[in-house]
Amino acid sequence: NAGVTQTPKFQVLKTGQSMTLQCAQDMNHNSMYWYRQDPGMGLRLIYYSASEGTTDKGEVPNGYNVSRLNKREFSLRLESAAPSQTSVYFCASNRGSPYEQYFGPGTRLTVT
């Protein structure tokens, strides 16, 4: 099993450009999550999907949108990138809360 996969690994955007980060899991998990990780700070939840067909805002949703495409895939979209969105983005999945989350390798995004 590949676990949680994310694409791309690295991305550089100019302010105002848009992009979609892709995430897929092959563990048949119900719940999926998008986090951002900034230097010296804990992971912060952007959006999550408790089950296929549902999405909810997390702690820092502004500037982002998500789509739970099917049980396996959960994408994160930046419609108009800003320098404040420079971060490392992690996707995670689990059976549901409060079970352990499995993380992908991350996407390092730089917005200039």
Add this chain to the structure above:
Amino acid sequence: GESVGLHLPTLSVQEGDNSIINCAYSNSASDYFIWYKQESGKGPQFIIDIRSNMDKRQGQRVTVLLNKTVKHLSLQIAATQPGDSAVYFCAENSEGQNFVFGPGTRLSVLP
């Protein structure tokens, strides 16, 4: 403990010594805790978890201690090895809500 800010606290230990990494959590209602290990350039990896009805749990070379009275969690790593060098952070969960993650402690293993 852990502090919020740009610079992570760092713990340096000699190879072969035991390491103790601490975490102060914020919510007295938290009932499930996880320790994660994150190596440079990689995603967080589950190490060990503990529920609030326990005060100690052991894994392979790792032990987690929970003190609910002072809202403190610690991770002990026995016979620390170079491969243990990473950032370690705790996560707390309250009644099935979303996890809250600490900023982490960087463990550096000296040869």
